[in-house]
Amino acid sequence: MVALAGSKRGRRSLNAPEVGLGPYVLRFDEPRVMGILNCTPDSFSGDGLGDDADLARRRGRKMFAEGADVVDVGGESTRPGASPVPVEIEIGRIVPVIRSLSEHKPGRVSVDTMKATVAKRALEAGATIVNDVSGLRSPSMIKVVAEHDAASIIMHMRGTPRTMQKSPRYKDVVEDIIGFLESRISNAESGGVNPRKIMVDPGIGFGKTLEHNLEIIARLREFKVLGKPVVIGVSRKSFIGKLTGDRAGDRLEGSLAAAILAVKEGADMVRVHDVEETVRALRVSSAIHSQIRR
Secondary structure (H helix, E strand, O other): OOOOOOOOOOOOOOOOOEEEEOOEEEEOOOOEEEEEEEOOOOOOOOOOOOOOHHHHHHHHHHHHHHOOOEEEEEOOOOOOOOOOOOHHHHHHHHHHHHHHHHHHOOOOEEEEOOOHHHHHHHHHOOOOEEEEOOOOOOHHHHHHHHHOOOEEEEEOOOOOOOOOOOOOOOOOHHHHHHHHHHHHHHHHHHOOOOHHHEEEEOOOOOOOOHHHHHHHHHOHHHHHHHOOOEEEOOOOOHHHHHHHOOOHHHOHHHHHHHHHHHHHOOOOEEEEOOHHHHHHHHHHHHHHHHHHOO
């Protein structure tokens, strides 16, 4: 008999970490799912919603209905080669959507931005997580996160979206990324960011080759040395296309396989485009894995 201990995706640990998100507590006693809501016209994945705030609100609500624990709202593409978006345009794209979704699911909305001004406006609109692909490198971003007692996701990226894929090299990709994340965590905590509200992301596809991405996923458990929940975004990434030959919108099966294996290797939360399919896949894989570990 399969025992799920009250969890639809399988249970992990009675002493699992948790992150407070205002009125909501995100517990990592099971693998969590973050839905990706791109309010951009040029998303690499082909799912960008541009300036259609009504469509974005509907899609965000649909993600929650499908089982997303958090919805991550972004207004600037971070695909390789992408150019920066002016602050006011980014704010205009995301703030109305964040406000609406935060009223629908208080505490469960994240903002995907590298700009402190955008993060501040998003947090004032109800977001509780700042997902910064630049890794909180900006002192002003650290200040905003600290002043709002927000949660944060510190991600590793080599360079900027415009330059990150130009001949990425590492001495040891996992050790180098861990060293970067350790430094950024230290800076963030010294700047007043709540240590219990920091998560980390190794940054699949952000300044990495196919081989780097595969090695990171295979060695994901090593990131546990940081003592923070591990978030990973593998959904529709180019490394899947390199393995399968599929275009971004046709990478569902590869994305599910990568998400399942990332969770098996220690990921606490997966950031995905296809919420319903991922939730179902993790429900089955986690139930089986819980029996193997017995």
